[in-house]
Amino acid sequence: MRLRALPLHSSILIMHDQLFVQMALSAWNTYIRRTNDFFEGFTDEELYSEIAPGKNRLIYLLGHLVAVHDRMFELFEIGERQFKHLDEPFLQQPDKSVTDLPSASTLRDNWKHVNNRLTEKMKMMEPNNWFSRHSAISPEEFEKEPERNKLNVLINRTNHLAYHFGQLMLVRKA
């Protein structure tokens, strides 16, 4: 099943593709908005509290989400990532093991920046591009598994965001 070989001039195909991209982007935007609203309800100091006793702090999940979203630029081949230095403290190390984290205020800025930039770039991606392989899969693998495309990464990253948003909501304010 070679998607590249499809007649992409077909308006029907593009219409359906656009609808599916719209659905996936809409789910992504919903959770980005909810997570934004969540973090905005907390002071910088409050971000250092844990989601539950002995569990990750809000600040760790914030940095973790910035790092994960930052990697999407390279997966989608829509630009260089900008926050590579966050991988070590927020992806490779568990919370509370790194002492010199960026400030809450810096991470908030990074969070807004990475999502705004992603939104801008994703808006410009053609439906055809969404169905192409992402940079972490080889052409050979993709030939066999065409569902491992960029849109699939977006769907999975939305689930990842929902997963952590569910954890954040445990410290929701009354």
Place this chain on the structure above:
Amino acid sequence: MRLRALPLHSSILIMHDQLFVQMALSAWNTYIRRTNDFFEGFTDEELYSEIAPGKNRLIYLLGHLVAVHDRMFELFEIGERQFKHLDEPFLQQPDKSVTDLPSASTLRDNWKHVNNRLTEKMKMMEPNNWFSRHSAISPEEFEKEPERNKLNVLINRTNHLAYHFGQLMLVRKA
């Protein structure tokens, strides 16, 4: 944009549609499997512990997920729902407010049953059907918002499952 008017005999269209459905079902199955594995790692008694102090108990999230998934049969028009009696204790009431909950063992059976039955029924749904309106939206609304189709419900329910799975993972065993 009237999806019903599309030439559904087109093999190209169906091929792409199948790919969408496959991607959405694959994400769903991944979180169902993870959640199954999670619950199987706990004894019935352990299901009565809270995910964090003062928060929902595992048993409540189990019943909540059964009720939410049970409602999908009617949304997709693929059968009658079977666990309507779970709406009151697990959707309408918060945890710990209803004293006579079904047993952990019954809820485990319900959980397996609802997901196995859903999987069976969803496997038989044609791609075309996934892009049709779900039962909770009127034809008039759907005309204006064709993205509010059954596949979109599946994407949203997967995010809902991931949201609660993230919470469950806070009590993961070492």
